[in-house]
Amino acid sequence: MASNKSKTNIMFSHVYCVGLRIWNNLMKREFLNRGKKDGVLTLKQLNRVQLRFYSDVCTSGKKLNQEISGLKSKMMRSFASVVSTEVKQSAKIINEDLKNVRKTLNDVADAKEREANAMLLRLGEGLDDKDRVTKMIAKLTDDTVNGKNILKVFRLGKRGKGVVRPILIKFDDVKSKEYFFTNLYKLRSLNDDFAHVKLIHDLTVDQRKKLKRILDDAKARETNCKEGFLYRVRGEVGRWKIVKFPVKKESN
Template identity: 30%
Template sequence: MSPKCAKCLGGTNVKDKDSVLRCSRCDIVVHVKCISTSDSLLDALKNCSGLKWFSDSCVKLPFNLDSLSKSVDASRQDILDKIDSNKNEMITRLEKLDEVNTQVRSEIVSLKMLITSNENKLVDIDRTDTSIRHDIKSLKQEMSTTFASIVSKEVKKNTEIINNEVRTVQKVLTEVNEMKNRESNLMVFRLVESDNDRTDVMKILQHLVEDISEKDVLRTTRLADKFAGVGLCDDLTKEQRQEYKTFVEKAKSMQSDDKENFFYTVSEDQLEDGR
């Protein structure tokens, strides 16, 4: 059963240190509200285990000075220990705070440097942007003045190129058509004129091709003692004849320079390949 308050005789809860005080000498209990004491003294009594509280009746009784001195010394030492403990804790916290402060200062300096660098970059970007805008404006002006002339020159140039290519194609087509018209022809050279030229030509052809008939006669080739010195060739265009003469002259030159008695002549394949 909880003791009653010595002042108001009301019930108490001795476990509630904030609402009751117990005398360290006679063990009576009183409500904190029933006595007149300062808040600072109550805090000291609550936080310092060596600090004792005595009721008014006990304070009036004679004390054992040795016991009181020891109690005071114990309370004093307890207070000093708590002060030292709090002091060390405060020093540790202050040191940590200094470290955090130093780190924050360093980060602030780095941030300022970064801001300055970014400001310089922004200035450079603005300058570059202004320069690019100026270059674009100048380029537009140049393009507006020169585009028409460039297009005109290019159209004229391309027109000339196309015309040259058309002329070249037309020339090639003309030559191909002429070659096509001549490809079935044969020309006979150094054949003695007579009233029987067709018969002589047929004999030459029949000597070369066994199953040839009158309707197949196209005019070409040589052979047989009777026709010695008679030469045959394809019906060539003007350009082909000129090329053929060039090859013949080259063959004659090679023949004259040869020291091993090789015979040089111009074949149809060389004439067709251009070599």
């Protein structure tokens, strides 16, 4: 605002500040409404304009503060919601991981407990199972594995008419069991009681499923093989693999 000898001239500039823009608009309006006669604003009018300016600025500032507070509140709620969702998802993932770890540990412990066991199938029911099995093992291994190495021999399942239950054999260690398995080819030399028996490993549920998948795969390969190869499953428990053998040609 500038002044000369006879009157006060009001100069308005284009500004971008909210407060100054309010002041600018008020001054324009007051000048047009109050000072049309000579284009002069009295000190009283100028003070009134100034008071209205401060009032409008305060009102605008209050609205701005309310909008900022509302925005902050929304942001805090959104942030809290995001954090809550992330925490729930993380907790769910951790619980699933713990379940998987627990299952893995249980499977390992179960497999470890079974590794020195063997299952005897198709041996007719009798009252002297332990004695018959112990003598059979001692004979096959030339008494290298005998009653001292056999901890338990018992049938699995309930007795039933016409049912031949499998027999679980618990050895004192894996070496005794493995030595017994290396001599299974001698079974045919024993009496008729053991002529049709079958020895298998005592597998966990997961191990049985895995072995079945591998056996099915070997069977499918052999069926689809045009060269006539044989496919057999070999390897230690849990480390099975499919081995291909050429078919033996019959000599003329």
